[in-house]
Amino acid sequence: xxxxxKTTDIEEILKYTSVDELYGWExxxxxEIEIRGRITRDIIEEISRVKKEPDWMLRLRLRALDLFYxxxxxxWLTGIEEIDLEELAAYVKPKAxxxxxxxxxxxxxxxxxxxxxxxxxxxxxxxGLTAVYGSETVYSKMKEKLEExxxxxxxxxxxxxxxxxxxxxxxxxxFPPSDHKFAALHVALWSGGAFVYVPKGVKVEQxxxxxxxxxxxxxxxxxxTLVVADEGSYVHFIEGCSxxxxxxxxxxxxxxxxxxxxxxxxxxxxxQNWSRDIINFNNKRGIAKEGAVIEWTEGSIGSKIxxxxxxxxxxxxxxxxxxxxIGIANGPYLKDTxxxxxxxxxxxxxxxxxxxxxxxxxISVYRGLVRINKGAYNSIANVECDSLILDESSLxxxxxxxxxxxxxxxxxxxxxxxxxxxxxLFYMAxxxxxxxxxxSLIVIGMLKEILSDLPLEFVSILNRVIQLEFSEVGGxx
Amino acid sequence: xxxxxxxxxxxxADRIKNILYNVSLTVEPGEVHAIMGPNGxxxxxxxxxxxxxxxxxxxxxxVLLDGEDITGLPPEERSLKGLMLSFQHPVExxxxxxxxxxxxAWNKRRGEADLLKIGxxxxxxxxxxxxxxxxxxxxxxxxxxxxxFSGGERKRSxxxxxxxxxxxxxxxxxxxxxxxxxGVKLIAENISRIAEDGVGVLLVTHYARILNYxxxxxxxxxxxxxxxxxxxxxxxxxxxxxxxxxYGVIEVD
Numbered sequence: 001x002x003x004x005x006k007t008t009d010i011e012e013i014l015k016y017t018s019v020d021e022l023y024g025w026e027x028x029x030x031x032e033i034e035i036r037g038r039i040t041r042d043i044i045e046e047i048s049r050v051k052k053e054p055d056w057m058l059r060l061r062l063r064a065l066d067l068f069y070x071x072x073x074x075x076w077l078t079g080i081e082e083i084d085l086e087e088l089a090a091y092v093k094p095k096a097x098x099x100x101x102x103x104x105x106x107x108x109x110x111x112x113x114x115x116x117x118x119x120x121x122x123x124x125x126x127x128g129l130t131a132v133y134g135s136e137t138v139y140s141k142m143k144e145k146l147e148e149x150x151x152x153x154x155x156x157x158x159x160x161x162x163x164x165x166x167x168x169x170x171x172x173x174x175f176p177p178s179d180h181k182f183a184a185l186h187v188a189l190w191s192g193g194a195f196v197y198v199p200k201g202v203k204v205e206q207x208x209x210x211x212x213x214x215x216x217x218x219x220x221x222x223x224x225t226l227v228v229a230d231e232g233s234y235v236h237f238i239e240g241c242s243x244x245x246x247x248x249x250x251x252x253x254x255x256x257x258x259x260x261x262x263x264x265x266x267x268x269x270x271x272q273n274w275s276r277d278i279i280n281f282n283n284k285r286g287i288a289k290e291g292a293v294i295e296w297t298e299g300s301i302g303s304k305i306x307x308x309x310x311x312x313x314x315x316x317x318x319x320x321x322x323x324x325x326i327g328i329a330n331g332p333y334l335k336d337t338x339x340x341x342x343x344x345x346x347x348x349x350x351x352x353x354x355x356x357x358x359x360x361x362x363i364s365v366y367r368g369l370v371r372i373n374k375g376a377y378n379s380i381a382n383v384e385c386d387s388l389i390l391d392e393s394s395l396x397x398x399x400x401x402x403x404x405x406x407x408x409x410x411x412x413x414x415x416x417x418x419x420x421x422x423x424x425l426f427y428m429a430x431x432x433x434x435x436x437x438x439x440s441l442i443v444i445g446m447l448k449e450i451l452s453d454l455p456l457e458f459v460s461i462l463n464r465v466i467q468l469e470f471s472e473v474g475g476x477x
Numbered sequence: 478x479x480x481x482x483x484x485x486x487x488x489x490a491d492r493i494k495n496i497l498y499n500v501s502l503t504v505e506p507g508e509v510h511a512i513m514g515p516n517g518x519x520x521x522x523x524x525x526x527x528x529x530x531x532x533x534x535x536x537x538x539x540v541l542l543d544g545e546d547i548t549g550l551p552p553e554e555r556s557l558k559g560l561m562l563s564f565q566h567p568v569e570x571x572x573x574x575x576x577x578x579x580x581x582a583w584n585k586r587r588g589e590a591d592l593l594k595i596g597x598x599x600x601x602x603x604x605x606x607x608x609x610x611x612x613x614x615x616x617x618x619x620x621x622x623x624x625x626f627s628g629g630e631r632k633r634s635x636x637x638x639x640x641x642x643x644x645x646x647x648x649x650x651x652x653x654x655x656x657x658x659x660g661v662k663l664i665a666e667n668i669s670r671i672a673e674d675g676v677g678v679l680l681v682t683h684y685a686r687i688l689n690y691x692x693x694x695x696x697x698x699x700x701x702x703x704x705x706x707x708x709x710x711x712x713x714x715x716x717x718x719x720x721x722x723x724y725g726v727i728e729v730d
Contacts, residue, residue: 429553
């Protein structure tokens with residue numbers, strides 16, 4: 001029974017020679033439940049019944065559904081019209097019991113994680129891991145030491161049952177469904193994801209990870225992550241995403257909510273590497289109370305279209321946030337990224353860094369909002385936008401927006417657009433590197449800032465992914 | 478042997494403009510061949526053409542590397558076959574550390590799929606040692622390629638890269654400009670050492686100063702895109718005394 005799991009050695013992963021090999025084509029997996037069709041009250045009730053949810057959660061879902069139908073389609077979104085919600089599965093439960101042992105998982109599901117070295121990374125570097133396949137958490141485990149410290153890491157469905165007070169207090173409150181249509185859709189259909197609670201003063205040494213995998217075409221994934229860090233605590237949460245190459249598209253509409261209590265520190269890292277068949281919509285927001293720190297770092301590498309704008313509300317005196325988003329649009333894809341910071345208390349500080357790389361027909365967009373409320377005395381906001389365009393067929397746009405109502409605040413914005421020159425390519429060629437290799441080195445260089453505090457294994461896999469992406473000039477997708 | 482045979486080159490602009498005419502020269506392994514000429518005579522264009530810069534169009538002639546015709550190859554392939562160009566004004570490459578560039582170039586030469594792999598600790602040790610040999614501190618390796626480098630640091634870095642990558646033939650474009658006399662001596666010493674190790678060196682220089690420290694085996698003079706004179710070290714000495722007057726060129730300093 002204790003047969004060892006054959007995990008893909010990270011060394012093996014580094015030997016992949018193409019993006020196709022890395023992702024693989026979509027493969028069959030057994031499903032227990034699949035719910036498809038127009039999103040109605042019946043569908044919501046069925047999902048809630050499958051999850052054996054308390055009544056208050058069903059009511060929250062139904063309120064969100066109502067909002068979804070009433071809210072207008074956001075006008076600034078491009079490409080979203082490709083999504084036909086009626087042909088997408090709103091809920092897919094794979095045929096797999098949730099487990100704490102990789103060996104318990106059916107092979108076709110385990111394979112998704114092994115292919116990317118997840119079990120090995122978990123064993124060596126993580127405090128806890130939640131793995132979501134389709135709509136459900138199939139694996140969840142936390143190291144024992146954390147349990148002793150009172151840390152909670154569990155599938156969010158379990159938290160709904162066990163810690164209803166915490167969930168009621170934070171869930172869909174940091175990011176309310178009324179914000180926009182896709183936030184409402186998310187709250188109506190949410191399924192899978194992780195809940196983390198770090199008690200007062202506890203510093204979680206190793207990162208916690210949630211890994212999201214979409215296994216097939218025309219699936220919707222609406223996972224939810226909620227991290228609550230109590231006073232003076234620290235936690236680093238990493239989310240990773242992947243999917244195989246699909247015959248048709250799939251849709252991801254996830255949500256992350258962070259709550260950093262007084263003097264708490266949350267670091268949240270996203271390594272998004274969906275295959276080119278995923279339309280990826282994110283709803284990410286954190287609240288930082290007095291003296292608290294929220295750091296978002298996001299490496300947005302894959303997907304067909306990505307919309308991601310990690311946001312922080314600085315709600316207590318002296319709260320700080322840093323928000324680094326690096327987007328790569330390599331091929332006929334769109335990266336619509338940015339950030340939002342609301343300074344709602346005195347002496348708060350924010351730093352937004354946006355770096356984009358457009359190549360091979362890719363389009364990168366930065367949208368940012370810095371708002372400084374009246375009374376947020378002596379607050380400081382710093383925005384840096386750096387766009388790098390690697391060829392003639394690619395584009396980058398920057399839409400910064402500042403609303404400053406406090407005269408003692410300081411807001412600075414620096415924007416820069418660079419192009420890769422023929423002389424730079426020739427210089428690297430004279431050292432033996434072809435165009436794709438030269439570009440991949442430049443891109444990896446831009447990612448440095450988000451890679452600096454990740455385990456080396458993550459970094460080398462990511463570096464390999466970038467090299468593969470750029471070695472297939474014109475051939476990706 | 479690196480051989481340039483009857484090479485005529487144009488540069489792509491609105492139309493193709495001729496810049497080199499019927500240039501022939503050879504560099505044997507272990508030999509230093511100096512190319513001298515006034516400003517704008519085509520020295521850099523010659524090196525760029527040999528290295529395969531995409532804007533330089535070969536109108537006639539060939540470049541042969543150990544007998545193999547490389548005239549049609551892209552620059553990265555020429556590099557892998559053993560050619561290397563040290564630039565007079567190397568371009569800044571933001572985001573790419575000098576060490577990263579060299580690790581990638583080193584792995585590429587060994588057919589390693591992952592260009593960033595550090596499979597051999599000796600490689601890093603060599604890198605640090607060679608950097609110090611040209612007067613660069615190890616911290617230098619962590620800086621982005623040429624970004625914020627002084628003129629002298631660029632020269633040292635260009636030579637250091639050649640020492641590390643060990644080409645068969647080196648194309649050096651004004652390797653001593655911007656250096657003080659100690660810097661020139663150090664660079665020259667390393668060039669001589671490279672040549673003694675069997676590397677063929679094609680050294681482009683306007684002034685003869687560096688040739689006081691690197692003794693060339695051959696000297697060719699290029700004026701207006703044509704080789705107008707060839708000889709031994711005595712030719713460099715004459716140019717040092719007289720400038721390019723005898724070739725009908727009067728330069729004002």
